[in-house]
Amino acid sequence: MTQSQAELKLYSFDEFISWYPENSEVRYELHEGVIIEMPKPKGKHSNLTGSLIEQLLIIIRQMGKGGIWTIPRESIVKPKREQSGYEPDIIVLNQEVLEAEPRWESESIIQNPDSVKLIVEVVSTNWRDDYYNKLRDYEEMGIEEYWIVDYAALGPKKFIGNPKKPTFFVCNLEDGEYQMNRFTGNTVISSPTFPQFNLSPQQIFALVL
Numbered sequence: 001m002t003q004s005q006a007e008l009k010l011y012s013f014d015e016f017i018s019w020y021p022e023n024s025e026v027r028y029e030l031h032e033g034v035i036i037e038m039p040k041p042k043g044k045h046s047n048l049t050g051s052l053i054e055q056l057l058i059i060i061r062q063m064g065k066g067g068i069w070t071i072p073r074e075s076i077v078k079p080k081r082e083q084s085g086y087e088p089d090i091i092v093l094n095q096e097v098l099e100a101e102p103r104w105e106s107e108s109i110i111q112n113p114d115s116v117k118l119i120v121e122v123v124s125t126n127w128r129d130d131y132y133n134k135l136r137d138y139e140e141m142g143i144e145e146y147w148i149v150d151y152a153a154l155g156p157k158k159f160i161g162n163p164k165k166p167t168f169f170v171c172n173l174e175d176g177e178y179q180m181n182r183f184t185g186n187t188v189i190s191s192p193t194f195p196q197f198n199l200s201p202q203q204i205f206a207l208v209l
Contacts (some may be wrong), residue, residue, distance in 0.1 A: 012083055013078055027087055056092065059196050076110070080140050101115055151166050
């Protein structure tokens with residue numbers, strides 16, 4: 001990620017939202033007061049994100065949640081930290097409680113963990129954000145399930161092992177803390193929120209190779 005050259009001050013979340021260019025072709029996030037220009041997903045990253053959305057939508061329909069659990073084109077998650085704001089690669093929202101979000105209709109802002117069934121981050125060069133900052137902040141918010149999809153094995157060895165290999169994490173909230181469940185190879189991924197997600201990391205990552 002590269003910091004926008006125009007940003008010289010630390011921004012609050014509300015200042016960031018006011019600053020955010022309307023109809024921007026570029027995605028931005030706020031990281032501890034600093035506005036960050038996010039890399040545009042390309043190639044394998046873009047293909048993988050699209051494939052995961054397709055699989056999730058199929059499962060949502062199979063679960064009888066079509067039109068209830070939805071995946072918006074864009075949204076901004078407001079964590080408890082006042083000077084941060086994230087735009088997940090994928091977010092699954094629960095329309096049944098979304099009306100309780102005071103800023104959703106006007107600004108596409110999510111701040112209530114009950115609105116979120118799942119957040120997915122596909123790891124790229126900014127892997128530290130996905131493994132550290134976002135994991136911490138989504139956990140603190142109370143987001144019940146968070147997937148870290150590290151198809152290029154970019155993450156730290158203490159998480160994905162040595163030698164590094166492509167890894168899929170399902171982080172479930174238990175007693176206020178994420179339990180990181182690691183899946184590699186042909187092991188079928190287990191998701192409490194999506195029990196019918198009967199794919200292995202190898203099957204998922206093969207979609208982008």
